[in-house]
Amino acid sequence: MELTPLAAAMLGLLLATWTGLAAWLAWRARARERAARTALVISRRLTAMIEESPAVPMLVRADGRIEGPDRLAAWLGLDHLPEFLSELDSGNSGLAPRELDRLREALRRTHKTAAPFSLALHPQRSSRSLAVHGSLADPAVASGGAALTWWFDFSSSQVELERLRADADRARADFIALIGLIEAAPMPMWFRGPDMRLRLVNGAYVEAVGANDANEVVAQQIELVETVEGRTAADVALQAHSEDEAVERIVPATIGNQRRSLRVSDLPLGEDGVAGYAVDIEDMEEQGRAFRAFREAQRSMLDQLSVGVAQFDPDGVIAFANQPFARIFSLPAPALARGLDFERFIDIARDKARLPEVRDFPEWRGQLRKWFVSDSAMEDAWTLPDNTHLRIVAQPMPDGSLVLVAEDRSEQLALSATRDTLLRTRTATFDSLFEALAVFAPNGQIQLWNRTFPSTWGLEEAFFDKHPHIDALLEQLGARLARPGQRTAIGEVVRAATLDRQHKSGRVLMADGRTLEFAGVPLPDGNGLLTVLDVTDSTKAEAALRERNAALEEADAMKTRFLANMSYEFRTPLTSIGGFAELLASGIAGDLSDQAKDYVNAIITSVERLSQQIETVLDLTQSEAGLLPMAQEEIALFAFLTRVVREREEAIEAKNITLDLRGDRSSGAITGDARQLARAVGNVLDNAIAATGSKGRVLVALQRRKSGVQIVISDNGAGMKPSELARALDGYRRPGTDEGKAGKRGLGLPLARQLIEAHGGRLEIQSEKGVGTTATIYLP
Structure with a gap:
């Protein structure tokens, strides 16, 4: 059958549509397959992500049923995840009853109020720390008011958290301790903020600046360190902060009422500020x-x-x-x-x-x-x-x-060589001395002795080789002394020289008739020296001299008695002769011829001279014997000396002598016998007049001294040699005297000296041949 073009076109369109639909269906099937595979991959990826995620979900339904992975069971220490929530406590594992009650209460509140919760749970016998976050589950996940919980294992985070918490607690404690340490520090310490203003000071800082408390210091910004060379303490701190380097300096500051030297340090703390402290170094500086x-x-x-x-x-x-x-x-x-x-x-x-x-x-x-x-x-x-x-x-x-x-x-x-030489010389000298010598230590032991020492005591030299003690020496000497008890005196002398540092001496009689004289001498080195000398011969000579001296003293006493007796015996006939001569001169026996008158005047003059000589001899004898009577009366010296000079005007004018009397009444007075003192001064003056030639010069000067009165009588006469002066003072007639005119014998000066000494004074005479003589009388 033949198709029309339309039918063919319709059939072609139908076939094309059918083919397209078949292709679309095939593509859709493949797309679904790819989507299924993708969903499976995503599911597996999500499951793996859940398995690897740090959180594990667990769904808890309202009736207590739970759903979750076995990974959560492992966290809880269970073999597998149980069916109900109450089975999470299995006795020795899972959650503890108390922990489970907390979780059950939180879920119950979420089921009723849909409020989320968070818990931290710790499985039994496990070191894990689990965090649970729960909330009401989305209906897409589970219906019926189920709760979805997420479990987190934060064991490592918990440990770290606990460590951080412990570190924080320790840091807080350390900070508190540091604050206490800073507060208790004896040195001022402070902290400045980034603006270099004081924010914190310790108690030492407050005390140093004399503030009431730290708040006052911070509020008023009271600085411890004063401005130095135009830079304040804040300026120095700013320098340390900007340079990020510590600054240390020594500055003076007033602490209390004292100026002290401080070593101030400013330490930068980064962006936080600057810390500082001051150390008182005044004692260190001192x-x-x-x-x-x-x-x-x-x-x-x-x-x-x-x-x-x-x-x-x-x-x-x-x-x-x-x-x-x-x-x-x-x-x-x-x-x-x-x-x-x-x-x-x-x-x-x-x-x-x-x-x-x-x-x-x-x-x-x-x-x-x-x-x-x-x-x-x-x-x-x-x-x-x-x-x-x-x-x-x-x-x-x-x-x-x-x-x-x-x-x-x-x-x-x-010096050491010289000392050795001196020691050898001393030893030789020591042994050669006539005296017996021995040196004893303070403990009484003999240290040194010369060769004469043993023989003087009659001891063997071998006895001293062992340096015996003084007690052993005294024991040996006991049998050699005439009186053994005298050995104690020897020991006392040694003890006084060594211990008491005193000089003592004594004498002992030996059994053989010898006499020994000993003495103890302390030495500078603390030892004592015992010297022994045989004085037998000198003792005998001393006894003989003593007997002879006694005989001489007796003869001198007999002479004194004889002279005193003869003086009195001579005075009686002289008085008669003088009396009869004065009667003849007065004409009671008739007128005398001129020649007879001269003879009578010569008799009278001779009687006066002889009477004065007898009186001088008597006074001299009594003065030597200390029997001359001395009156005590006040004597005005200048008037007294003037009277003595005037009594000799005739003799002065006869020789045409110039006499210069010096002194005044300011010389004062003394107490003594005016008659005897006049005789003494007169005798000295008579000798000066007698020794001065015609037209000579005699000076008599009276002066007051701190120690007494000084009378000087000087002449420019012939003077005397030292031997002649000694003879004159011993009683011989002074050379240059005129017996016929002056009529003075040599007894005047000895008598004058004794009379002056009887008044507590002294007579000094200086003479030079051909120059003159000066006699000085010192009276207290």
Whole structure:
């Protein structure tokens, strides 16, 4: 059958439609297959993501049924997830009853009110920490009011959280302790914010600035440190903050009412601000000043020593050397000022010949360098080329420095040699002395003795070889003394010399008739010296002299009695002769011729002279015997001396002598016998007049002294030799006297001296042949 074109076209269209529909259906089937495969892949991916996610879902229905993966069962310590919520407590695993009750109560509230909840649960016998977040499930997930819970295992986060919490607690405690420590710190401390304003100060800061509390300091911004050179404390803190570097300085500040030195430190704390503290170093500064003063005083003192002292620092450079050290080693001052090291010091000393001569100098210098590291002090003796002997002491110090001491012992060695010579000389002299000598120690033991000592006491020399004690010596002497008890006196003398440091002496009689005189002398070294001398011969001579002296004294007394008796016997006939002569002169027996009158006047003159001589002899005798009576009356000296001079006007005018009397009434008065004192002064004046030639000059001067009165009588006569002056004072007639005119004998000066001494004064005479004589009378 033949199709029409329309039918063919319709059939073709139908076939095309059918083919298109078949193709569309085939494409739709493939699309669904691809969607199914995609959904399966997505489902598997979501399941894997849920399995790998940190949260595990669990669906809890209103009747208590639960749905969830086994992964949650593993978290709870169960083999598998149970069917009901109440089965999460399986006794030894799962949730504890108390934890399960909390979860059940939270789910019940969510089922009723749709309120979400969050819990932290801990499975039994597990270290896990589980967080549960629950809410009402979407109807698309589960209908009927089921609750969807999500479980999170935050065990590691919990540990970290607990660690952080512990760290925070510890940091909080440390911060509180730090705040307490800062508050209790004895030094002022503070904190500044980024604007350099004070925000925090401690109690020491408050006390230092005299504020009431820290709030007042912060409110008023009271600064501890005052402005120095135009920079405030905030300016210095800003510098530390901007440079991010600590700033430390020493500034003065007023603490209370005292000026103190503070070491202030500003410490930058990044963007937070600047912290600061101040340390009171006034005591340290004071100690530093005291140390520097002490060091200067010590160095000044070392300069005064004769011992050379130098100190080398740990680098071997001379830090100090006193003047004796520089002088001993001839060190130039400029080199010392620049700082001289040890090797250079050795070289300079060697060049100046101030070191001993050694064979290997470099090796010897290396040995000296080891002094710096020695464990103990080193001592050495150096003999220099000029025979100077040095004692060197090297003392290493703990800080590595070295103190070097150089002592010039040349003089000491010379003195030691001289001392040895003196000791040998002393020993030889000691043994050669006539006296017996022994030296005893304070403990009574004999130390030294000469060869005469044993023989003087009659002891064997071997007895002294063991240096016996004084008690043993006294025991040996007991049998050799005439009276054994006298040995106690010897022991007392030794004890007084050694212990009491006193000088005592004594005398003992030996059994053989000898007399020994002994004495104890304390020595400067604490020992005592016992000297013994045989005085037997001198004792006998002394006894003989004593007997002779007694005989002489008796003869002198007999002479005195004879002279006194004869003086009285002479006075009676002289008085009669003088009386009859005066009667004849008066004409009672008739007129006398001129020649007879001359004879009578001569008799009268001779009687007067002889009476005066007898009176002088009598007074001199009584004065020597101490029997001359002395009156006590007040004597005006100037009037008294004027009267004595006027009584001799006739003799002065007869020889045409110039007499100069000096003095005044300010000389005062003394107490004494005017008659006897007039005789004494008159006798001295008579001798001066007699010794002065015609037209001579005599001076009489009266002066008041602090110690008394001084009367000077001087002449320009012939004078006397020392021997003639001694004879005149002993009673011989003074040369130059005129017996016929002056009529004075040589007894006037001895009598004058005794009369002046009887008044407590003294007479001094100085004379020179051809110049004159000066007599000085001192009266108290």
